[in-house]
Amino acid sequence: MASLRTNLAELHARRMDLVVALGLTEGGAEVDASWISGTFVHIARLWPLVLLGKLCITALLHVPFYEPGNIGHAIALSAMLLVDGVAIVVPRGVRFQRLRPHHQKWLMLPMVLLSGLTFSLMLGPSLIAGALSRNLTAEMAVALMAVSIFGDRRLLGVSYFTGLLIATLAHGAGFAQIGLLISCIAVMLIAALRQANADMNRAIAFYQRDLCAQRSDRLLHEYEQSGRGWFWETDRHGCIAYISDTLARTLDLSNDALIGRPITEIIRPGDRQDGDGERTLGFHLSARTGFAEIPIRAAMAKDERWWSISGQPVFNEYGQFHGFRGSGTDLTEMRRSQAEVHRLAQYDSLTGLANRMQMMRSLEQAVAGRNGQPRECTLMMLDLDRFKTVNDTLGHPAGDALLRQVSQRIQRVVGDKGLVGRQGGDEFKILLPGRPDKIQLDHLARAIITDVSQPYAIENTAVVIGVSIGISFCPQDGVTADALIRNADLALYAAKGGGRGVYRFYSPEMHADAEDRRQLEEDLRRALADDGLHLVYQPVVSSKTERITGYEALLRWQHPVRGAISPALFVPIAEESGLIGPIGDWVLRTACRDAAQWDEGVRVAVNVSPIQFANHGLPSIVMNALAASQLAPERLELEITESVFLSDGDGTESMFARLKGLGVRLALDDFGTGYSSLGYLKTAPFDKIKIDQSFVRGAAIRGSRNSAIIKAIVSLAEALGMDTTAEGAETQDELDLIRQLGCSHIQGYVYGRPLSAQDALVQQNRHGGHVTPQGFQSSRPERKTMLRTVAVHHEGYVYTGRIRNISATGALLEGLWNVPEGTLFAIDFSEGQTVNAVARWSKEDRMGVEFVQSIDLAQLGPAPRALAS
Numbered sequence: 001m002a003s004l005r006t007n008l009a010e011l012h013a014r015r016m017d018l019v020v021a022l023g024l025t026e027g028g029a030e031v032d033a034s035w036i037s038g039t040f041v042h043i044a045r046l047w048p049l050v051l052l053g054k055l056c057i058t059a060l061l062h063v064p065f066y067e068p069g070n071i072g073h074a075i076a077l078s079a080m081l082l083v084d085g086v087a088i089v090v091p092r093g094v095r096f097q098r099l100r101p102h103h104q105k106w107l108m109l110p111m112v113l114l115s116g117l118t119f120s121l122m123l124g125p126s127l128i129a130g131a132l133s134r135n136l137t138a139e140m141a142v143a144l145m146a147v148s149i150f151g152d153r154r155l156l157g158v159s160y161f162t163g164l165l166i167a168t169l170a171h172g173a174g175f176a177q178i179g180l181l182i183s184c185i186a187v188m189l190i191a192a193l194r195q196a197n198a199d200m201n202r203a204i205a206f207y208q209r210d211l212c213a214q215r216s217d218r219l220l221h222e223y224e225q226s227g228r229g230w231f232w233e234t235d236r237h238g239c240i241a242y243i244s245d246t247l248a249r250t251l252d253l254s255n256d257a258l259i260g261r262p263i264t265e266i267i268r269p270g271d272r273q274d275g276d277g278e279r280t281l282g283f284h285l286s287a288r289t290g291f292a293e294i295p296i297r298a299a300m301a302k303d304e305r306w307w308s309i310s311g312q313p314v315f316n317e318y319g320q321f322h323g324f325r326g327s328g329t330d331l332t333e334m335r336r337s338q339a340e341v342h343r344l345a346q347y348d349s350l351t352g353l354a355n356r357m358q359m360m361r362s363l364e365q366a367v368a369g370r371n372g373q374p375r376e377c378t379l380m381m382l383d384l385d386r387f388k389t390v391n392d393t394l395g396h397p398a399g400d401a402l403l404r405q406v407s408q409r410i411q412r413v414v415g416d417k418g419l420v421g422r423q424g425g426d427e428f429k430i431l432l433p434g435r436p437d438k439i440q441l442d443h444l445a446r447a448i449i450t451d452v453s454q455p456y457a458i459e460n461t462a463v464v465i466g467v468s469i470g471i472s473f474c475p476q477d478g479v480t481a482d483a484l485i486r487n488a489d490l491a492l493y494a495a496k497g498g499g500r501g502v503y504r505f506y507s508p509e510m511h512a513d514a515e516d517r518r519q520l521e522e523d524l525r526r527a528l529a530d531d532g533l534h535l536v537y538q539p540v541v542s543s544k545t546e547r548i549t550g551y552e553a554l555l556r557w558q559h560p561v562r563g564a565i566s567p568a569l570f571v572p573i574a575e576e577s578g579l580i581g582p583i584g585d586w587v588l589r590t591a592c593r594d595a596a597q598w599d600e601g602v603r604v605a606v607n608v609s610p611i612q613f614a615n616h617g618l619p620s621i622v623m624n625a626l627a628a629s630q631l632a633p634e635r636l637e638l639e640i641t642e643s644v645f646l647s648d649g650d651g652t653e654s655m656f657a658r659l660k661g662l663g664v665r666l667a668l669d670d671f672g673t674g675y676s677s678l679g680y681l682k683t684a685p686f687d688k689i690k691i692d693q694s695f696v697r698g699a700a701i702r703g704s705r706n707s708a709i710i711k712a713i714v715s716l717a718e719a720l721g722m723d724t725t726a727e728g729a730e731t732q733d734e735l736d737l738i739r740q741l742g743c744s745h746i747q748g749y750v751y752g753r754p755l756s757a758q759d760a761l762v763q764q765n766r767h768g769g770h771v772t773p774q775g776f777q778s779s780r781p782e783r784k785t786m787l788r789t790v791a792v793h794h795e796g797y798v799y800t801g802r803i804r805n806i807s808a809t810g811a812l813l814e815g816l817w818n819v820p821e822g823t824l825f826a827i828d829f830s831e832g833q834t835v836n837a838v839a840r841w842s843k844e845d846r847m848g849v850e851f852v853q854s855i856d857l858a859q860l861g862p863a864p865r866a867l868a869s
Contacts, residue, residue, distance in 0.1 A: 025102050039153055040104055044091035046149045051084040053145050054119050057138045063123055073124060080118035087111045109159045112150075116143065116163030121170070136177050139164050140184075147188070154192035161185045229330075232309075234323040238262050238285055241323060250305065250330075251298065263324075268297040281309070288313045288321055295331060306331035350400055351407035354421035359429050362419055363481040366431060367474045374479040376435040378418075378471065381488040382410070382448070384426035385466035385500040390458070398458045402465070405458075409451045417444070435473055438505075445469050445503040453501065468495040469503035477506045490514055521577050523559060524570055528583060533557050535590055536754035539763065540605065540725060540747045541771055543739050548769045550603030550637065552747060553591040554754050555583070575611055584612045585621055592629035592636060594757035599764050605637040605667060613644045614651075619658040626662070633663030639690065641669050653683065660685045667725070671713060681720060689717045691743070693728020700733040707737060714742045735773055750774060784857055792816065793834075794825035801827075808857060810840070810850040817845050 019025045058065070067073050090096050090111075096104060119142060123135045143164060147157040165181040223229055230244035239260050248255050251266065258266070264282065284291040290312040298305040311326025346358040354362065366377040384406065391399035403426065410428060411420050418432035436444075452467040470492025478484045491506040493514070504510075527533055537551035557565045574580040588606055595604035612618060626633055638659065644652060659666065667688040668681075691713050699706035710726065717724045726738045729748030738746055750773045755763060763771070785805045792799040792813070801815040813827075823839040827849070837849040 024105060039151065040091040040108055041097070043108075043149055043153070043156075044088055047084065047088045050115070050142065050146050050149060051081075051088070053142050054080065054084070057141060058123070061123070061135075061138055073122065076118055076122040076124075080115070080122050083111060083114040083118050087115060105155075108156060112146070112156045112159045113163040113166075115146075116160040117167050118163075120164050120167030124171075136168075136173075136180070140180075143184070154188055154195050157188045158185055158192055161188060229327055231325075231327050232263065232311075233325045234263050236321050236323050238264070238323075247328070266299055268299040284311070285324065304332070306335045348422040351404055351422050353407050353411065353428070354419055356421070356423055359419070359421035359423070359431065360481060362421075362431055363484065366433060367479060367481055367484065374475045377474045377484075378432040378435055378441065379474070379484045379488045380430040380432070380445070381423070381470040381472075381485070381492040382428040382430065383468050383492055383496065384452070385468055385496070387426040387465055390463050390465065394458060394461065394463075398461075398463075402456055402458055402463060405456055406452055406465075406467075409454075410448060413444070413447050413451050441471060445471070449501060449503065466501040468492060468500050470495055470506065471503060472506040487511070517573065520565070520570060521573050521579075524557070524573060524577075524579060527557060527559075528579060528586070532560075533583070533586070534756075535587065535594070536756060537594070537604070537760045538747060538754040539751050539760070539771060540603075540745050541751045543743055543746050546770055546772075548602060548764060548771060549745060550605060551595075551598075551755075551760055552605040552639070553587060553594075553607075555587055556754075571609075575609060580609050580611050581615065584609060585625075588621060589625045589628065592625045592631045594760075595635060596629045596631045597757070598761055599769065600632075600635075602764060602769075603635045603637050603665070604631075605639050607639045607669065610641065610643045613640060613655060616655075618655065619662060622659065622664060623662055626664075634665060637665040637667050637688070639667045639669040642671070645684075656685055681716075686720075686722055688723040688725060688745075689713060690725045690727055690747075693748070696726050696728045696734060696738065696748070697730065700731065700737045707741065710738070710743070711741045718742070732773060788829070791828040792825055793828060794823065803827075804846075806857065808851075808854045810837070810848060812846065813849050814846050816842075816847065818842060819847050 064073075065077060087108075091104070091108070096107070099107070116139070120135070120139055123138060143157070143160055146160050147154070150156040150160075161181055161184050165178065165185065168177055168181055220231070230247040231242070232240065232244070232247070233242040235241045240258050240263050243255060243258050245255065248258055251258070264285075267281065281291065281294050281296060284294075292310040293308050294310070295306060295308050298307060307328050308331050309326060309328040311324045314322045314325050316322060346355060347353065348355045363377075363379065367374045387399070387402070390402055403422075407420070407422065407428070410430070414420050414430055418430050421429045421431070423429050448469065449467055452465070456463045456465070470488045470490065472478060472484050472488035472491060474484055477487045487506040487510075490510040490513075491504045494510050495502050495504040534556050535553050536556055537553055539548045540550045540552060541547065542549050555567055555571070557567075557570055559565050571580070574583055591604050591606045595602070598604075608618070615621075622636070622638070625631075626636065656666070665687040666685060667690055668684070668686045669690045670692045671689050691710055695706045695709050695713075697706075698704050699710060714724050723744045724742075725745040725747055726743045727747050729735050729738060729746050729750045731750065734748075735746065735750050751771050752763075752774065763769075784807065786803055788803045790801050790803055790813075792801045799816055801813050804812040804814055806812075811827075819839045819842045821839055821841060824836070825839075826834050826836050828834045835855055836852040838852065839847050840850050841848045
């Protein structure tokens with residue numbers, strides 16, 4: 001059944017195609033009948049011959065054109081002339097030609113039928129006599145003339161004979177005449193059907209070939225226009241016979257300018273560096289052999305262009321060579337990409353210096369010696385100081401511009417002495433062959449530091465940064481690239497710890513310091529997990545009433561082996577290791593819990609590091625701590641440093657708004673010691689400004705400018721409606737000065753050292769929360785607590801001592817027993833930093849020394865990071 005339905009469907013489709021080929025219906029997808037309408041114009045142009053034939057035959061048959069009283073004859077003549085006139089004029093018209101082919105065919109069929117009908121009617125029945133009349137002969141003669149004009153459109157002939165048949169029947173002709181016309185109609189119909197069938201098959205084949213050709217042309221055109229490739233053809237002499245418009249536009253020439261020129265003219269001669277594509281191509285052209293994917297360079301292009309071309313020789317059926325035909329693709333972008341990839345693999349894209357991979361490869365080659373013996377070389381590690389501040393305040397584009405200028409300065413100083421590379425971020429490397437003496441390295445390092453530290457102009461803003469340098473040698477400090485990098489990095493770390501803007505050579509002690517720091521990090525993690533940390537509270541006192549208004553929570557760590565560890569040592573470790581977050585949360589919860597036991601009017605202040613402040617969950621942490629302790633929000637004061645303003649402005653303002661929404665107080669800590677401007681005070685919702693202790697200590701000493709700075713800060717805070725707290729007050733004269741300058745609160749040893757939470761509660765209950773100032777009456781030079789091993793030189797002997805604390809005029813020295821008062825000796829700190837001193841008192845292994853000349857504590861070399869056991 002299914003097969004029968006399929007055959008019937010195919011038969012129906014075949015019949016429909018036949019009807020289309022006859023021009024009687026709309027063309028389908030397989031057959032396009034547009035070629036049918038093209039013959040109608042030619043028929044119209046030749047139809048005057050048919051009319052002329054009609055008139056001549058009418059005259060030869062002595063048929064009058066006009067018979068008085070014979071109205072039918074006049075009407076037939078007029079109708080014939082009208083119909084033939086329409087057949088001559090209408091098919092030539094624009095409106096007719098715009099019609100669809102089958103519509104034109106249906107208009108032509110009645111016109112042709114009427115032409116035959118009117119001609120036969122005009123001749124009339126008068127001449128009909130016998131078996132074959134003269135009228136019929138005349139009609140047949142004209143009909144054959146019309147059929148010859150119709151050509152392949154035999155259906156029009158059928159229509160014309162049908163018109164004659166109708167007229168013959170109307171005249172009452174005999175059976176012979178009617179049978180002859182019917183036979184002609186049958187023959188013409190059969191011929192029309194056969195012709196239509198042939199036309200149909202020919203049209204289908206033509207349509208398919210044309211469709212395939214159009215598709216191929218379209219695909220080739222789209223391929224050329226896409227720029228992915230082009231085509232070319234040469235004659236038997238190697239001259240260009242065809243070339244794509246795409247390639248002609250690439251060469252900035254027209255097709256006509258290229259046609260006829262040898263194809264070798266558009267190809268640049270090859271060489272060993274760029275490849276011998278031109279020679280290879282020339283060989284194949286002369287040998288008449290095919291080739292594929294030969295890379296060549298263009299000779300006529302304005303910029304450098306690379307092509308890959310393929311071609312095959314063309315021969316006719318007799319084996320005669322006609323030329324080459326082929327295609328090509330543009331390799332320029334691929335070549336450029338390969339060159340860029342090669343460059344990026346070896347050079348930094350931002351600065352143009354050698355990148356990390358090339359520097360590592362160069363360092364490995366530099367240390368690889370012969371016979372297993374490493375060669376001498378020097379590695380310098382550079383890290384920019386204060387670069388992050390520029391990046392955060394001016395943005396990353398400004399930071400990139402600064403890095404480019406820095407790299408140019410470093411490259412200019414180093415010159416051809418060594419290889420300069422960028423490690424990543426704001427870190428650079430310098431690899432020097434051999435081992436220059438320390439004097440040369442000293443000059444080079446100082447020159448780099450000096451040049452890099454000069455001001456930069458970035459986006460119309462003056463920027464000043466610095467650089468710290470760590471230096472290691474091969475083979476002294478390591479015989480592998482990794483060892484040299486690690487040790488140079490340790491030296492760099494020591495340089496940054498030594499005040500920045502300096503250089504340091506690697507020494508084994510640095511590795512011990514790094515290991516000690518790593519051990520401290522592990523111990524700190526264990527202390528956090530085992531509740532090894534605790535808080536102490538330093539009172540904050542009103543300068544007017546001397547009543548305690550609050551306490552600042554201070555973090556302390558009592559190491560089970562090393563004893564008390566200074567926050568200045570373990571807090572940076574916590575920040576670098578990511579422990580500052582959980583430690584800060586613990587401090588906040590503990591401080592709120594302890595403060596909830598105090599008097600209602602006493603606040604607690606908690607320090608918030610910039611890392612904590614950047615945490616979007618900080619308000620939730622604060623709210624949970626307040627809720628768990630039932631502490632009123634206004635009794636919690638969060639102390640924030642200026643460095644938080646170096647991050648995103650919108651995020652900072654949002655965090656301030658969320659914290660103030662909780663009801664807590666905000667204090668600006670260490671005011672005046674950061675890098676920010678005063679602009680943030682216009683919008684930041686601070687309740688208090690804390691004056692850094694560096695301005696308070698020594699403010700009472702004659703000649704100090706600190707008092708003027710304190711006064712300015714107090715005036716600024718009063719104008720903004722903020723409280724002020726002076727930190728680090730230790731002596732009575734500093735306390736009096738602070739009160740005179742108008743500070744609202746005071747914090748320092750003059751009112752007592754930090755206490756435990758329980759002792760703070762006892763202090764509040766004693767004397768109604770009032771405290772009495774203690775301590776020295778007057779200030780003395782600033783003292784710096786340290787634990788440092790030094791060499792003590794006396795009369796040619798060298799002793800080992802330890803500095804406990806130091807000031808600009810003297811120090812506390814341990815390790816030498818019963819030194820006579822007035823003994824003169826020299827103290828060697830490190831790196832040639834020697835100070836002459838005199839013993840002023842001595843008790844067992846401790847003595848106080850006075851320096852012959854005052855020293856600048858900032859100029860001393862870095863103190864060891866590890867605490868001695």
